[in-house]
Every structure is written in C-alpha cells, then in structure tokens.
Amino acid sequence: MAGETKFTVEVLTPEGAVFNGEVVQLSTRTVVGEIGILANHVPVMAALKPNLLRLKISDSETREWAQAHGVLQVFASHAQLLVEEVHTVDQLDAALLESQKSDAEARLADPESGEASKEAAERDLERINLFLELARGA
Amino acid sequence: MANRKEVNNRISSVKNIRQITRAMEMVAAARLRRAENRIAHLRPYAKAMRRMTRRAAEEAGTVQNVPILDEREVVNKLGILLVTGDRGLAGAFNANILREGLRLRDQALADGKEVVFFVVGRRGDGALTFRKQTIHGSWTGFTDRPAFTDAREIGEALTVAYIDGDVDRVEVIYNRYVSPLTQYVHRLTMLPVQEAEVVGEGVEALTGADGELVEPEGELAEAHARSYWDYEPDAEELLATVIPDYVDISLYRTLLESAASELGARMTAMRSAAENAETMIDDLTLEMNRVRQAEITQEILEVVGGAEALG
Numbered sequence: 013m014a015g016e017t018k019f020t021v022e023v024l025t026p027e028g029a030v031f032n033g034e035v036v037q038l039s040t041r042t043v044v045g046e047i048g049i050l051a052n053h054v055p056v057m058a059a060l061k062p063n064l065l066r067l068k069i070s071d072s073e074t075r076e077w078a079q080a081h082g083v084l085q086v087f088a089s090h091a092q093l094l095v096e097e098v099h100t101v102d103q104l105d106a107a108l109l110e111s112q113k114s115d116a117e118a119r120l121a122d123p124e125s126g127e128a129s130k131e132a133a134e135r136d137l138e139r140i141n142l143f144l145e146l147a148r149g150a
Numbered sequence: 151m152a153n154r155k156e157v158n159n160r161i162s163s164v165k166n167i168r169q170i171t172r173a174m175e176m177v178a179a180a181r182l183r184r185a186e187n188r189i190a191h192l193r194p195y196a197k198a199m200r201r202m203t204r205r206a207a208e209e210a211g212t213v214q215n216v217p218i219l220d221e222r223e224v225v226n227k228l229g230i231l232l233v234t235g236d237r238g239l240a241g242a243f244n245a246n247i248l249r250e251g252l253r254l255r256d257q258a259l260a261d262g263k264e265v266v267f268f269v270v271g272r273r274g275d276g277a278l279t280f281r282k283q284t285i286h287g288s289w290t291g292f293t294d295r296p297a298f299t300d301a302r303e304i305g306e307a308l309t310v311a312y313i314d315g316d317v318d319r320v321e322v323i324y325n326r327y328v329s330p331l332t333q334y335v336h337r338l339t340m341l342p343v344q345e346a347e348v349v350g351e352g353v354e355a356l357t358g359a360d361g362e363l364v365e366p367e368g369e370l371a372e373a374h375a376r377s378y379w380d381y382e383p384d385a386e387e388l389l390a391t392v393i394p395d396y397v398d399i400s401l402y403r404t405l406l407e408s409a410a411s412e413l414g415a416r417m418t419a420m421r422s423a424a425e426n427a428e429t430m431i432d433d434l435t436l437e438m439n440r441v442r443q444a445e446i447t448q449e450i451l452e453v454v455g456g457a458e459a460l461g
Contacts (some may be wrong), residue, residue, distance in 0.1 A: 024198060026298040026402050028191035043391075044382040057206060058382035059391045083392055085202050094199055096298065096398070126314035128217075132306045 017051035019089040021067060023077075023098060030077070030098045037068040038091055040079060049086055056086040060095065062142040078104060078146045080139050097139075104147035113140045154445065157438045161431060168427035174239070175420035181294060182330060182413040189327075189406045196399055203392055209385035213345065216390050218309055218397065221342050222318040227264045229286070229308065229317035230254055231340065233324035233404060234274030235412040236293045241419040243325060243412055244273040246335045250323050252281075254337070266317050268308065270405065286311065294409050301402035309397055312341045324404050325411035331418060333411035338404065343396050 016036045023031040038049040041063035049056070065079035082095030119125055119133040207213060232251045234244045251274075255265045268287045269275050275288045287307045292300050311317045319341065326336035381388055 024195045026192050026195050026301075026399060027188065029194065042382045047382075055377060055379040056382070057202060057379060057385075057388065059388050083199070083202055083388075085198075085205075092198055092202075094195055094202070096302065096395075126310065128310045128313035132310050136306075 019049075019051040019053075019091065021091045021093070023065070023067075023093045023095065025095055025098050030095075031067065031075070033069070035067045035069050037066075039066045039068075040064070040084070040093075042084065047084075049084075049091055051089050053086050053089070053091075055088075056084065058084045060084050060093070062139040064142075064146060065093070065095075065098065076101065078143050081135070099143075101146050104143050106144060106147040109140055109144045109147060113137070113144065116140060154438070154441050157434060157441055161434045161438060164427050164430050164434065168424050168431065171420045171423040171427060175417050175424060178413045178417040178420060179330075182410060182417060185294075185406060185410040185413055189403070189410065192399070192403060192406065196403070199392070199395065199399065203389065203396075205379075206381070206385045206389045206392065209379065209381065210389050212386070213389055213393075214386065216343075216393050217313045218341055218343050218394060219345055225263060225318040227266055227317045227319075228254075228258045229266045229268060229311060229320035229341070230258075231268040231270065231304075231308065231320060231322045232274045232278070233322065233408045234269065234271035234277075234293070235408070236272040236290055238273060239419060240412050240416040243333070243415040244271070244277070247323055247325065248274060248277050250335045250337070254321065254323070266311070268304075268320075270304065270408075286316070293405070294412060296402070296405035296409055298398070298402050301405055302398045305394075305398040305401045308341060308401075309394060317341070322401075322404055324408045325415070327407040327410040327414065330414040333414055338400070340397060340400065343393060 018034040018036055021031060021033065021035045021038055022029065036050070040047060041061045042058040043061055044058070047056075047058065060079065060082040062078075062080050065077045066074060067076075068074045077098045078101055079093075079095050080097040082093055084094075085092045116133045116136040120130055120137070122129075125133070213219060230251055232247050234247050238244065251267075255267075258265050266286045267278055267283050269278055269285055270289050271293045272290045275285065275290055278285055287304070289300065289304055308317075308320050312320060319339065322338045322340045324336060324338070325333045327333055383391075
C-alpha cells in the first residue's frame with residue numbers, strides 16, 4: 013500500500029539510542045500479549061516482555077532486534093521504547109547464553125534461594141530463553 | 151660521588167618512567183572521554199523513564215506492593231556496597247572508598263548493627279579480603295568499562311538481599327565524577343528506593359527542557375492528552391514492574407561515574423608522576439654534568455701533575 017501513514021519511534025537503552033526514525037508499524041509483546049502499533053494509535057503505556065522487536069519502515073524494509081524487558085509509551089503518534097538491552101540477532105552469542113541459562117536454572121532450583129531470588133532468576137530466564145531461541149533460529 | 155655510568159643509567163631509567171607514565175596518562179584521557187560519553191548516553195533513557203513513571207504514578211494514585219520502596223523501621227543489617235576499581239595507579243581513588251567504607255562499618259557496629267559488605271572492583275575485594283571481612287557479593291573485571299548488564303546483575307543481587315531480609319538498607323559508596331580533576335567520595339542510599347526520587351517533587355527539574363526529548367505538540371497531542379490511556383497491565387502493576395529498574399539505572403550511573411572518576415584520577419596521578427620524572431631528569435642531568443666536569447678536572451690535574459714530575 014503506497015503512502016502509508018508513518019509515525020516516529022525512538023528505541024532507547026541505558027547505553028544509548030538504537031533507533032530513532034519513522035516507521036509504518038511496530039510490533040512486540042507486552043505482559044498482556046502481542047501488540048502492533050500503527051500511526052494514530054491511542055495513548056498506551058505498557059510493560060514489555062522479551063520479544064523480537066520488529067519495525068516495519070516500508071514495504072521493502074523491516075528491521076528486527078532481540079529485545080529484553082522494557083516499557084513502551086505511545087503518545088500523539090510518537091512511540092518511545094525504553095529497553096534494558098537490544099541486540100541484532102547476529103550479535104547474540106549462543107554459547108554465552110547457554111552458560112547464563114544454566115546459571116539461572118541453578119539459582120531457580122537451589123533450595124537455599126528465597127522467593128525474591130527465584131523471581132529474579134525467572135525474569136532472567138525469560139530473557140535468556142528468548143535470546144537463545146532467536147540465536148539458534150538465525 | 152657516583153660515576154658517570156651510574157648517573158647515566160639512572161637518567162635512562164627515569165626517562166623510561168616518564169615515557170610510561172605519559173602513555174598511561176594519554177590512555178586514561180582517551181578512555182575518560184568515552185566514559186563521559188556513556189554518561190551522556192544514559193541521560194535520555196533515565197529522563198524518559200522518570201517521565202513515564204510519573205505518569206503511571208499519577209494514574210495509579212498510590213504506589214503499593216513495591217517491597218523495595220518500604221522503609222524498614224529498624225535497620226539491623228546494613229548493607230554497604232563499595233565501588234572501587236580493578237586496578238591501582240590512580241592516586242587515592244581506591245583508598246578513599248575503603249576508608250569511608252570502614253568508617254561507616256565502625257559507626258554501624260558501634261550502633262549495634264550488623265554489616266554486610268558488597269564490593270565492585272578487584273582493589274576493594276582484595277582489601278576487604280585482606281582485612282578478613284566477609285563479602286556477601288563481589289563483582290570484578292569491568293570497572294573501567296561497565297555495561298548495563300553488569301549493573302543489572304548487581305541490582306538483582308542487592309534487591310534480592312533486601313526483599314529476602316538479608317539486609318535492611320543498602321548504602322553505596324563511590325567516587326562521584328565532577329571533572330577530570332575533581333572527584334569526591336559520595337554516599338547514596340540505594341535501597342529502599344527513595345519514593346521522592348521516583349515520583350516525588352524535584353523530578354520535574356530533571357525532565358526539564360534541554361531539547362533532548364521533545365514532547366510532541368499539535369492537534370493530535372492535544373486530543374491524546376485528553377483521551378484515556380491504555381495501561382498494560384494496569385497502572386499500579388505497571389509501576390511495580392518499572393520501579394525495580396530504578397535500582398539498575400542508578401547503579402549503572404554509579405558505575406559509570408566511578409569509571410570516569412577512576413580514569414580521571416589515573417590521568418591526574420600519571421601526569422604528576424610524569425612531571426616528577428621530568429624534574430628528576432633535570433636534577434640528574436645537572437648531576438651528570440657535574441660528574442663529567444669533575445672527571446675532566448681530575449684528568450687535567452693528572453696530566454699537569456705528570457708533566458711537572460717529568461720536568
């Protein structure tokens with residue numbers, strides 16, 4: 013479809029901006045489920061789960077990243093994503109992720125671990141598992 | 151008086167020192183610039199985060215069920231996180247942190263509290279181990295180039311310790327960065343997270359207009375400002391998932407400032423070491439000239455003496 017309405021997207025991490033520009037569609041996943049944002053979307057604020065972040069810039073160009081936990085805000089056709097980590101899929105290191113995975117699983121299984129420690133390990137696993145899946149699938 | 155060869159050797163070894171310290175100064179200066187850039191990169195993220203949190207807090211009305219916001223009435227176990235460097239040769243950078251940490255420990259012990267140490271950097275780790283302190287958590291190997299994932303790992307450990315009751319409060323001691331020449335030891339309460347820091351007054355000043363994050367304007371913005379927001383999950387729950395990030399963000403900032411301070415301190419220390427070497431070379435060169443002159447004088451005397459004896 014020619015002449016699709018675009019909106020601006022800013023992807024920020026603590027280590028700097030990863031993307032800042034106009035896109036046709038943004039898709040990722042919130043704690044509630046998959047979300048797709050187009051121009052003129054109603055204002056939204058959402059907690060993001062680790063997912064494949066996809067920005068459709070035009071019919072022929074789509075950019076993708078492995079995205080960790082974060083927050084999304086959409087206001088007046090301007091989307092802001094604050095994400096802990098963002099990597100292109102080829103930057104992911106499967107071997108390193110494997111070792112992080114077994115570390116997190118050990119913490120989860122450790123009977124000494126308290127409730128908060130298990131929750132933290134689960135959160136880590138969510139991210140590590142997604143990154144691993146993407147790294148292997150690449 | 152030393153002979154010529156000895157003085158010559160000393161001069162060349164001091165020259166080597168001057169060269170090495172100069173090189174280290176330049177390396178530190180280059181890294182310092184990068185560390186400053188990283189601090190600048192964090193700013194837009196931190197600001198946007200504050201703005202979002204504030205909006206969610208206004209919507210939610212109350213902030214509840216966030217254990218890391220709960221102030222404990224009685225602090226029995228005080229957690230102290232020392233942020234030091236992996237390497238020395240940076241003036242009093244590491245020593246200052248350690249001194250302040252031990253002072254805080256003595257004070258806490260005098261008040262009948264238990265002290266739980268956490269430490270970043272090999273220097274602090276080594277010093278505490280040497281003093282036979284039990285270290286609850288130690289992170290090393292990244293102090294001159296910390297990543298956000300390092301901060302998240304530390305934040306997770308501190309938060310877990312706080313929620314599970316291993317500590318009732320966590321104080322961080324680090325070198326605050328002002329400029330390459332100025333750093334000072336600063337103490338920060340990391341846990342519980344100060345509510346004022348997150349949603350209170352004073353936040354507005356930090357989100358002020360410096361052009362970094364431009365709020366959209368126009369018809370749509372006005373319409374959206376009046377319309378309902380979708381919150382996923384609801385604002386209160388959202389707030390509970392966002393607030394723990396504050397620990398990671400402020401730890402990351404702390405690590406970045408400490409890294410910049412370390413490099414600044416090293417740069418300054420190496421510059422004065424190079425200057426000292428310079429002075430020493432001047433002195434030794436004078437000494438060298440004196441020795442050479444003495445030798446020449448000696449030789450002339452010998453020749454004259456010999457000629458007189460023959461005559």
